[in-house]
Amino acid sequence: MFNCSTRIRVRYGETDKMGVAHHGxxxxxxxxxxVEWCRAVGVPYSEVEAAGFNMAVAELTVRYMKPIFFDEKITIETVAEKFTARLARFSYRIFNSKQELAVVGSTRHLVVGKTLIRTSLSPELMTRFRRVLEQDA
Amino acid sequence: MFNCSTRIRVRYGETDKMGVAHHGxxxxxxxxxxVEWCRAVGVPYSEVEAAGFNMAVAELTVRYMKPIFFDEKITIETVAEKFTARLARFSYRIFNSKQELAVVGSTRHLVVGKTLIRTSLSPELMTRFRRVLEQDA
Amino acid sequence: MFNCSTRIRVRYGETDKMGVAHHGxxxxxxxxxxVEWCRAVGVPYSEVEAAGFNMAVAELTVRYMKPIFFDEKITIETVAEKFTARLARFSYRIFNSKQELAVVGSTRHLVVGKTLIRTSLSPELMTRFRRVLEQDA
Amino acid sequence: MFNCSTRIRVRYGETDKMGVAHHGxxxxxxxxxxVEWCRAVGVPYSEVEAAGFNMAVAELTVRYMKPIFFDEKITIETVAEKFTARLARFSYRIFNSKQELAVVGSTRHLVVGKTLIRTSLSPELMTRFRRVLEQDA
Known part of the structure; x- marks a missing residue:
């Protein structure tokens, strides 16, 4: 499956008094x-919103396996486990600067309109998303 | 002048690896x-927004005089130094749990509409704000 | 079981451009x-840390059932599902200002020392925690 | 003077219900x-801390001139206006994705040791910082 890899640095303000990055x-x-996964498949999330949709987070799970420290350059790998016009499920793996698996997570999303009522992504947006999603199958 | 006093606890996630509350x-x-000042003068900020206005932050200054620690019960004192239909200026003093002055700050705000263009608060809102502001004079 | 109830207001900075409180x-x-649960059972978390221990978050799950809005006064209910010298599990329910169940969550924690190595809470701390935990049984 | 330029993307969680990046x-x-300025001059901030020092924020000023939006790729320019063994002053300019000046800021810092008492950076650290700072003069 398409695996979007993003690298960021841990910010000072993201640490807590335990001396590590805060779980939040x-x-x-x-x-x-x-967000980078959306851009990588060709549909920046800002365009999803501009078309009147949000992918509201309905569920979140995170397993913290190793602490991550200030200024580490970490890698976030993001995969869409499921992606339909009405809902999506993503899984994530975060690697520390030594390439050790530090965090595993998943999120489940519901497509909602501007009033936060459930709806379906437009056929036009789905066509664009599918171009990458179907290469996966 | 009307001085709104609010008490909150320092959260764990608000600390950083220096072991103190993060300046951000x-x-x-x-x-x-x-926000508590607005409520105290009788115009909850959510009503300002519901009427189509925002008080966008245009300037911020903060002086950090003493560190503040996790779980301290701090006091925030807020005063409106200036408050017109088009702009406002607030000053703040934060006291630590020993009632020592720890932080001094100020913010300047511009009234904007939903499209972020400058505008004036409605006469109706100003009447409500003035009830308290004029007692100050 | 002992259920610690805490009330807080949703802050402006906690919202996102969807117009609701951010899931983070x-x-x-x-x-x-x-943290309020610890205080309520008589062992402020700052004392746990002062004794050389941390309760590192090892796992987190959150289900978001209803959006929560700016300035709502929400209620967080916290229960310790399990609490031993080496690990703990908490469950949480967050109610919106209309007392509707909005968020359900759980966290699992490992006791670690200052060097982030797993250890056990001291007998003295456990005695203090047990006073409340055993009333539960 | 040495001007360190850093590019980051505005995160979704950094926006607020006004629809723009939150001033915080x-x-x-x-x-x-x-932090990137420190790395660019050859002294990663993590090394400053490992040597037993912190550069505590003593003062902060920010002027917000234009709103910044979700997903914009912004540029942060950082200059050390003053940098001695005991204190430092930085100024900042943030440009939005159209290269328009959006935010101007400054911070003043005091060098403190692990117990938050004022002290001086070690001669060894200062030698390393000076290599770049003196080229500026």
Whole structure:
């Protein structure tokens, strides 16, 4: 399956008094991975929103296996496990700067319109997403 | 002048690896103070927004005098130094749990509409704000 | 079981451009609930840390059932499902200002020392925690 | 003077319900610029800390001139206006994706040791910093 790889640096403000990156900051990194996945498949998330849709987070799971430290250059790998006009499921793996697997996560999303009511992505957007998704199959 | 006092606890996620509250978290506390000031004068900020206005932050200054630690119960004092239909200026003092002055800040705001273009608060909103502001004079 | 109830207001900076509280902010709210649970059972988390221990987050799950909005006064209910000298599991329910169940979450924690190596909470700390935990049984 | 230029993308979680990047997130971006400045002059900030020092933020000013939007690729320019063994002053300019000046900021820092007491950076660290700083003069 298409695996989008993104590299970012751990920011100082993302650490906590334990001396490591805060577990909440890492939730934000999954989002960074997801946004880059959208761009990589050719549909920037800003275009999804401009077309009147949001992919609201309905569920989140994260397993923290190794601490991640300030200023490490980490890698976020993002895969769409499922992607339909009405819902999506992504899985993520975050590697620390030594390429060790540090975090594993997943998110489930529901497509909603501007009023937060469930809806379906437009056929036009789905055609664009499918170009990559079907190469996967 | 009307001085709105708000108490909050320092959250774990607001600390950084220096072992103290991160200076960025404190910017968020000024915002908490400002929102509580609006409520205290009788115009919850959510109503300002519902009426089509935002008070966009145009300038921010903060002086950090003492570190603030995890779990401290701090006090944010907020005063409107200036408040017109088109702009506002607030000043803030944050006290640590020993009532020592730890942070001094100020923000300047411009009233904008939903499209982020400068505008004036409605006469109706201003009447409500003035009730408290004029007692100050 | 002992259920610790905490009330906080949704901050402006916790919202995102969807117009609702960001799903990452809610992870921080679970932490607020957990810290208040510790205080409520008589062992402030700052004392756990002062004794040389951390309860590192090893796993996190969150289900987002209803959006939560700016300035809502929400309630976080926190329960310790399991609490031993080496690990703990908490579950959380967040209610919106209409008392509707909006978010359900859980975290699993490992006790670590200052060097992030797994260890056990001291007998003295466990005695203090047990006073409440055993009333539960 | 040596001007360190850093490019980052605006994250979704950095926006607020006004639909733009939150003014608090931008404070974190200044920090990103400062950390990259340290790396660019050859002294990664993690090494400053490993040597037992912190450069605590004592003052912060930010002027917000244009809104910055989700997913924009922004540029942070960082300059050390002053840098001695005991204190430092940085100035920052943030440009939006159209290369328009959007934010101007400055920070003032005091060198402190691990116990947060004021001290001086070691001669060895200063020698390394000076290599770049003196080229500026």
């Amino acid at each position: 900051a890492m939730v934000t990194w999954l989002e960074v991975g997801r | 978290a404190m910017v968020t506390w000024l915002e908490v103070g400002r | 902010a809610m992870v921080t709210w679970l932490e607020v609930g957990r | 997130a931008m404070v974190t971006w200044l920090e990103v610029g400062r």
